[in-house]
Amino acid sequence: MPASSIVLLPFEPSLRVLVADDNELNQLVVCRALEEWNVVPTMVENGRQAVEAASTQLFDAVLMDIQMPEMDGYEATRRLRRLRHLQQLPIIGLTASFSPTDQARALAAGMNETLAKPFEPTLLHASLVRHTGRARPVPAVRPATPDPTDIGTIRPGWHLLEELAAGNEAFIAQIITTFLQQTPGLYQQLVATVANPDRQALARMAHKLKGQIVYFDVPAIQQHLEKLERPPTPADADGASHLVAMIGHQLAALYPHLELRLQNHLRR
Template sequence: MIKSSAQREGSHVLLVEDHKLNQAVARHFLEHCGVQVTIANNGSEAVAAVKNQLFDLVLMDLQMPELNGYQAVAEIRKDNQYKDLPIIALTAHAMEGEQERCLAAGMNDYLTKPFALADLKQILIKWIVPSISNSQAEIQVNLEKLVEQLGKESAMVPLDAVIRLVPERLDKLTDALRTNDREMAKQQAHGLKGSLNVYGSSQLSKLLYRIEDGDYMDSEADGIISSLENELGLALKLAQKMRDSLNTSS
């Protein structure tokens, strides 16, 4: 199995793209995410690069000279040591069936160009687990998507609500867990899950689902409370930071 460079500082991504402007934009986004970038200008260079360096992920354009993306992936997947290397298709085609064709060709996922920074971050979070996938990065992406979808002014409403209501709900939930009041814990977990559904972390969501379903032992309460306080504290901190940023820019 191919070794992961995620154990080193930062992660290493191979960007396979023949268009110079697209290279520059994608490199800027990747470096903004703290990722080391190597560029291959076509499929042939990509195959050679994969064989000579360690990468955590490959972003593969489909339409290129010499070897196109499909052909390059086929060459890479011939070597079993690269079977777990995440390869993400980059295409300008949003046609029905294109994603299925990419997956059938041996790619792991799909990004349609032009893509937003938030979309790229989601891919990194999903596929470069050790170095990028953490609650802070995940929550930050979700907050950015919230603002992008609602606009700055409208996004202030749910942010204000979370900042105002979540601390009280957390206090009630932790009290219920400490006193083994499962019915109250279930109610508060359900309320928090609804409040944070848009931009909480997946780890927080899992914790709240466990509590709501009663899928824990009383002896686990202290550990669950500690995890909740960490995850919710982070969510509140980032929500407040985003709100302050929106206030400053308005």
């Protein structure tokens, strides 16, 4: 962990940014970061809603998730670029699958660039500066928050979430609470999907669950979910069930860490 973290000063005047993402945790985290920078976010949950909103409202930029229901980010971007008054609108893709192929597809669809999820605040801020033409604010520096007490072998990394929260422990508690409420149900859906011969459905569920996990930086769980996202090979015939079972054990080991931090916050 670095000895210090960058705190970026707000935009003046404020920016209006459309955020298209179907993951509630992503919405919370992105909105928190944007509001810290004096950015006014408008949230939509899929590409179709993004096209409707951008077509009828004025925005300085769009943050476009790639994988969304009803209409993905690629198609939404293509439709926006067909509208003459939106051909110069900055569209920044956010994707958990940051491969060269994904980046090429995003650029071909008309996005200005893509950033990996979970996003690094400084990179997202710099992207907004670059594509909206706003002057870069002067950064301030604050001490980094130390890691909490270690529990077990599966434990969360707090650095990214603490950087996004900018010292607001109540926001971290909100993220943890949302995660603990939603993730057990998502895992049960993953268990149900693994018995389905439709591997694309399994990949979609794994991607959605990974979108929850990334904020807590648990590489072991993320790697198992990434394996479920990949196209299967003959050797994977029985491997998916094993991976799903492993993910269940790892989540069970992760939950107490999150509950402890939540309890510590509530005691204050």
